[in-house]
Amino acid sequence: MLKFSYPNAISQYTIPTLPNIDYYIDCPLDQLIEIEKIASEINTNANVLLVIGVGGSFLGARAVIDACTPYFRTNNGLQVLYAGNNMSGTYLKQLITYLDTKEVYVNVISKSGKTMEPALTFRVIKEYIERRYKDKSRHRIIVTTDRENGPLKQIAIKEGYRQLIIPIDIGGRYSVFTPAGLLPIAAAGIDIHMFLHGAKHARLDFSNDNIQNAAFQYAFTRYDLYNQGYSMELLASFEPRLNKLHEWWKQLFGESEGKEHKGLYPSTVNYSTDLHAIGQFIQDGSRIMFETLLHFKELEEDIAIPFTLEDIDQLNYLGGSSMNQINATSKDGVALAHALGGVPVLKIELPKLDAYNVGYLMFFFMKACVISATLLQVNPFDQPGVEAYKQKMNELLQENIVTKTN
Numbered sequence: 021m022l023k024f025s026y027p028n029a030i031s032q033y034t035i036p037t038l039p040n041i042d043y044y045i046d047c048p049l050d051q052l053i054e055i056e057k058i059a060s061e062i063n064t065n066a067n068v069l070l071v072i073g074v075g076g077s078f079l080g081a082r083a084v085i086d087a088c089t090p091y092f093r094t095n096n097g098l099q100v101l102y103a104g105n106n107m108s109g110t111y112l113k114q115l116i117t118y119l120d121t122k123e124v125y126v127n128v129i130s131k132s133g134k135t136m137e138p139a140l141t142f143r144v145i146k147e148y149i150e151r152r153y154k155d156k157s158r159h160r161i162i163v164t165t166d167r168e169n170g171p172l173k174q175i176a177i178k179e180g181y182r183q184l185i186i187p188i189d190i191g192g193r194y195s196v197f198t199p200a201g202l203l204p205i206a207a208a209g210i211d212i213h214m215f216l217h218g219a220k221h222a223r224l225d226f227s228n229d230n231i232q233n234a235a236f237q238y239a240f241t242r243y244d245l246y247n248q249g250y251s252m253e254l255l256a257s258f259e260p261r262l263n264k265l266h267e268w269w270k271q272l273f274g275e276s277e278g279k280e281h282k283g284l285y286p287s288t289v290n291y292s293t294d295l296h297a298i299g300q301f302i303q304d305g306s307r308i309m310f311e312t313l314l315h316f317k318e319l320e321e322d323i324a325i326p327f328t329l330e331d332i333d334q335l336n337y338l339g340g341s342s343m344n345q346i347n348a349t350s351k352d353g354v355a356l357a358h359a360l361g362g363v364p365v366l367k368i369e370l371p372k373l374d375a376y377n378v379g380y381l382m383f384f385f386m387k388a389c390v391i392s393a394t395l396l397q398v399n400p401f402d403q404p405g406v407e408a409y410k411q412k413m414n415e416l417l418q419e420n421i422v423t424k425t426n
């Protein structure tokens with residue numbers, strides 16, 4: 021199962037009562053059945069699913085889909101695209117031009133139903149879908165939102181869209197195991213039962229009964245290093261398809277811990293790419309960070325390095341080795357070099373990159389995050405700081421409207 025290691029002894033901390041997140045992964049059976057039914061319908065009638073959402077309303081799904089989909093192709097012929105996570109008019113315009121050549125379903129996901137980016141995007145896309153699919157458009161849009169509240173809920177009721185519910189007490193960054201994550205993941209051809217099964221296994225392994233378990237040890241180690249003066253954690257992986265899992269992790273820890281002027285800054289690197297970009301700083305720059313190396317041992321495909329007669333590039337000594345073996349060795353080299361450079365190196369290792377282990381890992385991180393925030397004595401579930409930019413942007417937009425109308 022998941023193995024966490026850190027060579028230096030760490031302090032054990034006593035923690036007050038932890039908030040319970042165990043039920044976050046208990047999506048009711050009737051909803052799972054509905055999700056699989058809709059996913060199958062999408063695959064029958066479309067070759068693109070457009071997921072509209074921002075932050076926790078798309079990062080979890082995108083993380084799992086990227087991690088569990090082969091490079092350069094899809095699992096089942098359905099391409100999942102994303103919108104409503106930026107405010108680029110160019111992106112939206114060019115997206116619509118692309119959609120013109122495809123058969124499209126839309127899943128708009130917003131718990132509050134009023135976040136600016138997805139709301140604006142949905143307004144544009146709704147009009148597009150209505151223009152294109154006319155009286156059939158209603159079937160092409162699935163809304164995932166709160167059970168009762170919010171403008172998106174009202175639109176869904178008015179238009180008769182199918183609705184999936186994000187439970188009121190599960191916040192966006194913790195919602196990947198709810199319909200917010202599960203519909204896009206299922207539509208992308210990933211086994212949601214294996215994904216949930218992995219999370220449920222993690223729930224057992226990381227229970228509060230034994231604080232020697234990896235989730236507590238990871239949280240204690242981070243907190244220990246934070247108290248020693250480290251201000252940044254770098255999550256590092258060696259597989260490009262984990263990039264979006266990094267983004268999800270960044271939001272999870274950043275929004276949960278970064279408040280009241282506390283918290284580790286969560287940053288991520290993709291190796292070996294970033295060793296040739298930011299590697300210099302990590303090895304030798306300001307000593308502000310520790311590093312967490314994330315590694316999946318078994319990957320589904322690999323390729324061998326060929327021998328050549330002339331050996332002009334002098335790489336014959338690696339002939340016959342596989343690329344993944346060399347990648348794994350580079351991980352060990354990074355760990356040794358960075359530790360020598362004064363960067364504490366933590367390791368998280370999982371047996372295989374698949375839906376089960378990704379579900380397991382995501383619950384591990386969620387649990388460790390709640391423990392970490394509790395140690396810091398901050399609320400793991402709110403994000404009051406995000407409101408400041410929204411307020412300023414709204415003031416400016418209102419001013420702009422006044423200018424336009426005068």
Ligand SMILES: O=P(O)(O)OC[C@H]1O[C@](O)(CO)[C@@H](O)[C@@H]1O
Pocket residue numbers: 074075076077129130131132133134135138191192193275403406
């Ligand atoms: O699902 P919603 O309500 O649109 O929120 C999306 C994201 O926006 C935030 O509220 C921050 O603005 C995140 O916490 C959340 O994941």
